[in-house]
Amino acid sequence: xxxxxxxxxxxxxxxxxxxxxxxxxxxxxxxxxxxxxxxxxxxxxxxxxxxxxxxxxxxxxxxxxxxxxxxxxxxxxxxxxxxxxxxxxxxxxxxxxxxxxxxxxxxxxxxxxxxxxxxxxxxxxxxxxxxxxxxxxxxxxxxxxxxxxxxxxxxxxxxxxxxxxxxxxxxxxxxxxxxxxxxxxxxxxxxxxxxxxxxxxxxxxxxxxxxxxxxxxxxxxxxxxxxxxxxxxxxxxxxxxxxxxxxxxxxxxxxxxxxxxxxxxxxxx
DNA sequence: CTGGCAGTC
DNA sequence: GACTGCCAG
Numbered sequence: 001x002x003x004x005x006x007x008x009x010x011x012x013x014x015x016x017x018x019x020x021x022x023x024x025x026x027x028x029x030x031x032x033x034x035x036x037x038x039x040x041x042x043x044x045x046x047x048x049x050x051x052x053x054x055x056x057x058x059x060x061x062x063x064x065x066x067x068x069x070x071x072x073x074x075x076x077x078x079x080x081x082x083x084x085x086x087x088x089x090x091x092x093x094x095x096x097x098x099x100x101x102x103x104x105x106x107x108x109x110x111x112x113x114x115x116x117x118x119x120x121x122x123x124x125x126x127x128x129x130x131x132x133x134x135x136x137x138x139x140x141x142x143x144x145x146x147x148x149x150x151x152x153x154x155x156x157x158x159x160x161x162x163x164x165x166x167x168x169x170x171x172x173x174x175x176x177x178x179x180x181x182x183x184x185x186x187x188x189x190x191x192x193x194x195x196x197x198x199x200x201x202x203x204x205x206x207x208x209x210x211x212x213x214x215x216x217x218x219x220x221x222x223x224x225x226x227x228x229x230x231x232x233x234x235x236x237x238x239x240x241x242x243x244x245x246x247x248x249x250x251x252x253x254x255x256x257x258x259x260x261x262x263x264x265x266x267x268x269x
Numbered sequence: 270c271t272g273g274c275a276g277t278c
Numbered sequence: 279g280a281c282t283g284c285c286a287g
Binding site for chain 2: 279280281282283284285286287
């Protein structure tokens with residue numbers, strides 16, 4: 001058995017243990033959390049919004065998105081991720097709902113049924129655990145893309161967990177995520193939801209002095225490579241997607257940060 | 270954590 | 279279709 005396999009099994013057992021314990025202990029406590037309501041985070045959530053190539057930006061309490069009706073999924077989902085968004089509470093997964101804020105009509109989850117693809121969160125449920133309401137809000141079909149399960153539960157999940165690690169370590173980062181909606185793509189369901197051939201993630205840390213930025217581009221397939229091998233410049237992601245990710249930064253700073261492929265400022269462990 | 274699927278009403 | 283319970287990596 002490889003060292004990696006052993007680690008995976010140990011990690012799974014620990015998660016299982018935590019899950020069981022939380023489920024047993026904290027059912028009543030959840031309702032207190034719900035009553036606490038969501039924090040007003042609109043200001044920070046929208047500060048770094050990218051441009052939209054589709055003209056349909058939708059804001060929710062916990063994240064914003066730009067919906068592509070042609071592809072029946074978002075071209076990007078953007079949100080701030082702070083320590084307070086994470087918790088140990090176990091929430092029961094709700095059903096995916098059609099996002100009524102998408103005026104052109106967001107996809108129905110039925111498109112994904114028996115498609116062979118996961119309903120892959122872009123703003124992960126695990127990034128919105130401050131309250132049941134915040135958690136449930138990620139279960140909108142405007143927040144998902146078709147993803148191969150081995151990719152979603154594999155290298156992509158690994159990246160999402162690293163993002164949570166950085167959010168804690170740097171006490172807040174801003175995250176932009178999406179599928180690359182370009183080129184020839186397969187489609188699933190009656191509404192022809194496009195299956196991206198790659199997914200990207202852009203992070204900016206604006207809390208620790210000079211802002212630092214990092215971009216990832218992952219082919220839509222699982223991988224055993226280390227995360228840093230997927231680092232790309234934000235410039236490359238902008239050329240690939242047609243999206244301007246940080247128009248709010250002054251041009252000189254934006255140009256410098258977005259051209260960088262350096263990840264020395266981001267601790268990978 | 271990331272998810273699907275079968276059985277029931 | 280909504281909901282519960284069970285399953286896998």
